[in-house]
Amino acid sequence: MKVLEINHCNKKFGDNEVLKDISLSVSEGQVVSIIGPSGSGKSTLLRCATLLETMDGGDLVYMGEYAAKADAEGKAVYGDKEALKGIKQHFGLVFQNFNLFPHYSVIRNITEPPILIGKRPKEAVYAEARELLKKMGLADKENAYPHQLSGGQQQRVSIARALAMKPKILFFDEPTSALDPELTGEILKVIKDLAAEHMTMVIVTHEMAFARDVSNHVIFMDGGVIVEEGDPMEIINRPQQERTKAFLSRFRQ
Amino acid sequence: MNFVVIMKQLFDGMSASVMIFALTLLFSMPLGLVVAFGRMSKWAPLGFLAKEDGKNGFLRLTIATFRPIQFIVKIIIAILRGTPLMLQLLVVFYGPFYLFGVQLPRSYRLIAVLLGFSINYAAYFAEIYRAGIESIPVGQYEAAFVLGYNKSQTFRKIILPQMVKRILPPVTNEVITLVKDTSLAFVLAYAEMFTVAKQIAAAKTSIMPLFVAGVFYFIFNFVVAFVMERIEKALSYYR
Ligand SMILES: Nc1ncnc2c1ncn2[C@@H]1O[C@H](COP(=O)(O)OP(=O)(O)OP(=O)(O)O)[C@@H](O)[C@H]1O
Ligand SMILES: [Mg+2]
Numbered sequence: 001m002k003v004l005e006i007n008h009c010n011k012k013f014g015d016n017e018v019l020k021d022i023s024l025s026v027s028e029g030q031v032v033s034i035i036g037p038s039g040s041g042k043s044t045l046l047r048c049a050t051l052l053e054t055m056d057g058g059d060l061v062y063m064g065e066y067a068a069k070a071d072a073e074g075k076a077v078y079g080d081k082e083a084l085k086g087i088k089q090h091f092g093l094v095f096q097n098f099n100l101f102p103h104y105s106v107i108r109n110i111t112e113p114p115i116l117i118g119k120r121p122k123e124a125v126y127a128e129a130r131e132l133l134k135k136m137g138l139a140d141k142e143n144a145y146p147h148q149l150s151g152g153q154q155q156r157v158s159i160a161r162a163l164a165m166k167p168k169i170l171f172f173d174e175p176t177s178a179l180d181p182e183l184t185g186e187i188l189k190v191i192k193d194l195a196a197e198h199m200t201m202v203i204v205t206h207e208m209a210f211a212r213d214v215s216n217h218v219i220f221m222d223g224g225v226i227v228e229e230g231d232p233m234e235i236i237n238r239p240q241q242e243r244t245k246a247f248l249s250r251f252r253q
Numbered sequence: 254m255n256f257v258v259i260m261k262q263l264f265d266g267m268s269a270s271v272m273i274f275a276l277t278l279l280f281s282m283p284l285g286l287v288v289a290f291g292r293m294s295k296w297a298p299l300g301f302l303a304k305e306d307g308k309n310g311f312l313r314l315t316i317a318t319f320r321p322i323q324f325i326v327k328i329i330i331a332i333l334r335g336t337p338l339m340l341q342l343l344v345v346f347y348g349p350f351y352l353f354g355v356q357l358p359r360s361y362r363l364i365a366v367l368l369g370f371s372i373n374y375a376a377y378f379a380e381i382y383r384a385g386i387e388s389i390p391v392g393q394y395e396a397a398f399v400l401g402y403n404k405s406q407t408f409r410k411i412i413l414p415q416m417v418k419r420i421l422p423p424v425t426n427e428v429i430t431l432v433k434d435t436s437l438a439f440v441l442a443y444a445e446m447f448t449v450a451k452q453i454a455a456a457k458t459s460i461m462p463l464f465v466a467g468v469f470y471f472i473f474n475f476v477v478a479f480v481m482e483r484i485e486k487a488l489s490y491y492r
Pocket of ligand 2: 042043044173174
């Protein structure tokens with residue numbers, strides 16, 4: 001079962017073609033890493049996939065449901081409000097800078113969306129949220145406020161918040177880039193644990209070793225196109241394309 | 254006029270001032286939010302004139318990006334903030350008669366005072382709200398959007414509470430100014446604290462009533478500042 005399918009995605013900002021004919025598909029349980037230099041369009045691709053940006057052209061499909069479908073000229077035509085609302089339930093997004101709600105306690109950050117948006121019963125949601133916090137090693141922090149937590153703890157809360165909505169697929173946009181090196185490890189471990197539980201994930205990252213170890217598929221992007229993709233070992237240890245080699249050489253000492 | 258009568262008149266004046274103050278806040282704070290939304294309106298009915306390839310001439314771009322609601326609200330705010338409140342009170346009170354020949358009943362005096370104050374203060378609150386709303390990081394909207402919050406849920410649950418905390422200091426300033434501004438109602442000869450004190454002072458050739466008025470405004474503002482500080486404290490549980 002394909003959880004996510006993006007076909008021939010095009011995206012321009014003014015005259016700047018940021019994504020050029022990007023196609024990508026993610027099956028259930030797959031972990032896909034996206035790597036590439038700054039400005040290559042990784043974040044824009046994730047933002048298109050999560051409906052934060054609208055694609056100019058192409059298809060965007062979750063679980064066989066079309067969020068956007070290309071018309072005869074290839075122009076992306078988006079579904080109506082109701083359709084998109086349903087499709088949004090399929091994915092979650094973890095931001096580089098967490099974007100927790102500062103006026104809510106940790107537990108409220110995690111429980112409000114499933115109760116308010118998911119219309120799930122309060123008791124069940126709270127029980128699940130406490131379970132998630134325990135898994136994230138934050139059982140004692142449920143009544144803390146985001147500003148009282150370290151960056152790594154805040155990012156774990158934001159991962160718990162996304163998971164509480166029970167998404168089919170979880171996107172991460174550089175989840176460790178705002179963190180000190182010591183705190184990076186704890187987030188990477190959480191993501192590894194999720195991978196072991198066969199959570200479907202798409203991760204934009206600059207951590208090459210992590211991409212190689214955690215994912216089933218690596219995509220290298222540059223200049224708005226997918227230059228090379230495939231098995232993580234192959235791509236990261238034995239890249240074929242010159243641009244990939246040049247990019248990866250900077251990560252090897 | 255004995256002492257007891259004077260005290261009673263001063264007391265009635267105080268009550269009137271407190272009432273103007275309270276009712277003005279009650280009306281202008283919500284009205285300000287409506288005005289703020291108008292001020293932030295992005296509705297551009299001629300937007301369809303813009304060419305898709307982005308190659309618009311200056312005139313076409315100007316017309317296509319014209320936002321009528323925002324434009325009108327901007328002008329109204331500019332007038333309300335750019336002219337004396339005292340003048341606005343006079344216009345609201347005498348306008349109906351001089352412009353339209355409408356004879357309004359005696360009770361219109363209070364209504365005119367409240368209308369004038371509420372509209373004027375709504376303009377100031379609107380700009381404070383707008384600054385507050387625009388200071389909320391875009392990431393808050395994006396997080397709410399991805400979690401499935403609709404526009405109204407995002408505003409009520411995520412943006413508004415954070416905005417309230419951020420705007421408390423400028424709102425406190427406005428509220429303190431309002432306490433003193435209530436004395437402007439004297440131009441409509443409405444019997445609030447300042448009007449009454451001035452009358453008695455003239456009748457009795459004594460400065461005492463004005464002194465009492467001064468003490469009243471000071472204590473009133475002391476209470477206001479105290480209450481606002483408590484609210485700020487109550488919201489200091491997060492950053
Ligand atoms: N909202 C926007 N408006 C205009 N241009 C944008 C916008 N967002 C991104 N861009 C441009 O799109 C290009 C790709 O940006 P993007 O953020 O997707 O890169 P990235 O691969 O995520 O880079 P990084 O590794 O630095 O995060 C850049 O040239 C950027 O300037
Ligand atoms: Mg990025």
